Amino acid sequence: MSSIHPAIVAQHSSAPLPQPWLERAWSAGSAPRSEDLIELIRSSGQTARLERDEMLFCEGDDGEALYVILSGTVRCCKVLADGRRQIIGFYQAGDLLGLSLGDVYFYSAEAVTPVRLRRLGRVQLETMMDERPQLRRRLFSIAAGELAAAQNQMLLLGRKTARERICTFLLGRAGSDGAVELPMSRTDIADYLGLTIETVSRTLSQLRSAGLVRMSGLSSLELTDPDRLSDMAEAA
Amino acid sequence: MSSIHPAIVAQHSSAPLPQPWLERAWSAGSAPRSEDLIELIRSSGQTARLERDEMLFCEGDDGEALYVILSGTVRCCKVLADGRRQIIGFYQAGDLLGLSLGDVYFYSAEAVTPVRLRRLGRVQLETMMDERPQLRRRLFSIAAGELAAAQNQMLLLGRKTARERICTFLLGRAGSDGAVELPMSRTDIADYLGLTIETVSRTLSQLRSAGLVRMSGLSSLELTDPDRLSDMAEAA
DNA sequence: CGCATCTTTGAGACTGCTCAATACAGGTGG
DNA sequence: CCACCTGTATTGAGCAGTCTCAAAGATGCG
Numbered sequence: 001m002s003s004i005h006p007a008i009v010a011q012h013s014s015a016p017l018p019q020p021w022l023e024r025a026w027s028a029g030s031a032p033r034s035e036d037l038i039e040l041i042r043s044s045g046q047t048a049r050l051e052r053d054e055m056l057f058c059e060g061d062d063g064e065a066l067y068v069i070l071s072g073t074v075r076c077c078k079v080l081a082d083g084r085r086q087i088i089g090f091y092q093a094g095d096l097l098g099l100s101l102g103d104v105y106f107y108s109a110e111a112v113t114p115v116r117l118r119r120l121g122r123v124q125l126e127t128m129m130d131e132r133p134q135l136r137r138r139l140f141s142i143a144a145g146e147l148a149a150a151q152n153q154m155l156l157l158g159r160k161t162a163r164e165r166i167c168t169f170l171l172g173r174a175g176s177d178g179a180v181e182l183p184m185s186r187t188d189i190a191d192y193l194g195l196t197i198e199t200v201s202r203t204l205s206q207l208r209s210a211g212l213v214r215m216s217g218l219s220s221l222e223l224t225d226p227d228r229l230s231d232m233a234e235a236a
Numbered sequence: 237m238s239s240i241h242p243a244i245v246a247q248h249s250s251a252p253l254p255q256p257w258l259e260r261a262w263s264a265g266s267a268p269r270s271e272d273l274i275e276l277i278r279s280s281g282q283t284a285r286l287e288r289d290e291m292l293f294c295e296g297d298d299g300e301a302l303y304v305i306l307s308g309t310v311r312c313c314k315v316l317a318d319g320r321r322q323i324i325g326f327y328q329a330g331d332l333l334g335l336s337l338g339d340v341y342f343y344s345a346e347a348v349t350p351v352r353l354r355r356l357g358r359v360q361l362e363t364m365m366d367e368r369p370q371l372r373r374r375l376f377s378i379a380a381g382e383l384a385a386a387q388n389q390m391l392l393l394g395r396k397t398a399r400e401r402i403c404t405f406l407l408g409r410a411g412s413d414g415a416v417e418l419p420m421s422r423t424d425i426a427d428y429l430g431l432t433i434e435t436v437s438r439t440l441s442q443l444r445s446a447g448l449v450r451m452s453g454l455s456s457l458e459l460t461d462p463d464r465l466s467d468m469a470e471a472a
Numbered sequence: 473c474g475c476a477t478c479t480t481t482g483a484g485a486c487t488g489c490t491c492a493a494t495a496c497a498g499g500t501g502g
Numbered sequence: 503c504c505a506c507c508t509g510t511a512t513t514g515a516g517c518a519g520t521c522t523c524a525a526a527g528a529t530g531c532g
Contacts, residue, residue: 078391081470086391100380106387126373133366143379144336150386151342155314155322157393158430162488186511194394199488201512218497218511234317398520422479432521437480454479454529 037138038094040128041068045118050074050111057098058108065119067097072115073183076107077191087192089149090184099143112184157194160234165193166203167233170213170223178223180213273374276364277304277332281354286310286347293334294344301355303333308351309419312343313427323428325385326420335379348420393430396470401429402439403469406449406459414459416449 045068050056056067059078069091076088076097088107091097097109097117129136156165169189174180182189186197193200204221207213212229215221223229281304286292292303295314305327312324312333324343327333333345333353365372392401405425410416418425422433429436440457443449448465451457459465 078387080391080395084395086394088387088390100383102377102380102384106384130369136372137362140376140379141338143376143383144338147336147379147383147386148338148342150383150390151314151324154324154386154389154393155316157390158322158427159316159320191394196489197511198490198513202488205512433479434481434522435520438520441480 037135037142038068040135041066041096041120042070042118044124044128045120048117048119050115050117052111052114054111056109056111056115056117057105059105061105063098063100063102063105064122065098066122066125067109067117067119069093069095069097070116070118072117073112074109074115074117075112075184075188075192076109078107085191086194087188089153090188090192096142099139099146112188162193162195162199162203163206164233165195166200166207167229169193170207170221171226171229171233174223174226178226180221180223182219182221273371273378276371277302277356278306278354280360280364281356284353284355286351286353288347288350290347292345292347292351292353293341295341297341299334299336299338299341300358301334302358302361303345303353303355305329305331305333306352306354308353309348310345310351310353311348311420311424311428312345314343321427322430323424325389326424326428332378335375335382348424398429398431398435398439399442400469401431402436402443403465405429406443406457407462407466407469410459410462414462416457416459418455418457 047070048056048067050072056074057063071093074091074095074097076091077085078088079085090112091109098105100106129139156168160168169192170180173182184192186200189195190197190200195203204213204215207229208215212223212225212232213221214224283306284292284303286308292310293299307329310327310331310333312327313321314324315321326348327345334341336342365375392404396404405428406416409418420428422436425431426433426436431439440449440451443465444451448459448461448468449457450460
């Protein structure tokens with residue numbers, strides 16, 4: 001049950017920081033996430049890298065560090081004894097991982113794509129939090145956003161139809177131009193939305209037939225009618 | 237994967253504070269929730285009361301206060317345009333409400349039973365947090381627990397069968413003696429577990445026929461075989 | 473005691489799942 | 503560069519668990 005630990009490579013780079021996933025999923029969000037926090041952690045942590053499908057940490061491991069993703073996509077998941085899996089969320093550049101710094105991590109984190117990230121030890125983090133009220137508030141606010149996202153997902157999983165789930169998912173990942181990148185597999189999408197891969201695939205095909213999305217390759221598509229899609233996301 | 241052991245729970249001198257829901261749902265929890273925080277808020281807030289079904293705050297309202305429940309049960313829920321409802325959680329004496337102090341509340345809070353609670357303004361809370369590192373850590377830890385509970389619920393809603401959901405729910409609410417109090421209606425339970433009232437009712441009847449629970453009235457039952465129930469909670 | 477509400481039980485329908493076959497994409501070697 | 507091969511995605515047919523609709527049985531309140 002211990003995680004494979006990635007090589008820690010002391011290395012700096014200043015890649016662009018795309019909008020974090022949370023910002024979009026959390027429409028009622030408080031202040032826009034400032035980059036200072038991320039900069040701070042980036043500058044005080046160590047860099048790590050993950051291969052595709054490599055595990056960053058495992059459910060049950062000691063929660064010893066907070067991570068900032070510099071590039072790539074990470075999935076966090078919980079698994080039942082018989083293998084059924086629920087993906088808690090996908091995280092991308094600018095997002096924080098392992099925020100629930102209890103004694104242990106409550107979920108496993110794995111790389112969907114190759115990932116670069118920075119690691120900040122728990123002690124170091126707590127020191128920083130004690131010293132900087134502003135950082136503290138920001139982290140609290142990010143945790144609140146995470147909670148709000150989780151609750152939205154509970155609504156989706158508990159009460160939405162397959163089509164609504166897919167539409168919600170696509171809208172949540174769409175850029176302002178309607179482009180959607182899906183670096184994760186259909187299986188990952190299914191496990192995130194509480195469906196099977198077949199249902200995901202079928203539903204996407206339906207949306208395509210209905211002229212709501214245009215698909216260009218397996219991992220990228222375009223929303224051609226976001227308004228209608230938006231209606232479909234919340235009402236059958 | 238067997239039984240849950242709510243071992244702890246020492247006797248408290250004054251008001252009997254039932255174990256907060258979080259403690260039980262969050263098996264991997266950090267330090268047991270100390271009462272000092274609750275005492276602190278209790279002593280600095282104003283008391284409020286709610287009638288049955290009365291609303292404390294509504295999704296979208298300004299998140300101006302944190303509440304501690306003194307007695308009674310509260311449900312927090314999110315609702316879709318067409319009325320479908322998802323209950324995010326049930327909260328009881330000792331639990332905190334409105335922790336996600338963003339600008340607005342992300343869900344509505346309503347009284348399941350008559351409720352007494354204490355209210356602490358946001359400004360007041362932030363002052364207290366700045367002054368007391370320990371309080372701060374505790375609140376952060378509680379928020380983390382809330383997040384963990386939400387993620388467990390995502391697993392339940394996304395991947396568990398009706399029977400598994402009911403079993404998980406019952407185990408989560410059982411005292412050490414196997415007694416379960418259900419102050420909420422079947423509709424509330426259904427909306428919490430992502431089911432319909434009929435399915436809830438049928439499943440409870442099945443468990444009773446199978447000799448796993450004994451029902452004494454609508455709102456209270458007893459787990460007669462927690463181990464078997466526990467198996468059922470995670471595997472069909 | 474009577475009424476309104478909630479719960480339980482039943483029968484049938486439907487969404488999404490399972491199992492199975494085909495199609496596609498990406499990488500490998502000739 | 504193309505044929506091959508493996509893993510993933512799509513499509514199809516049938517099934518099952520849960521939902522819907524409906525009625526009867528409890529419960530609680532005035």
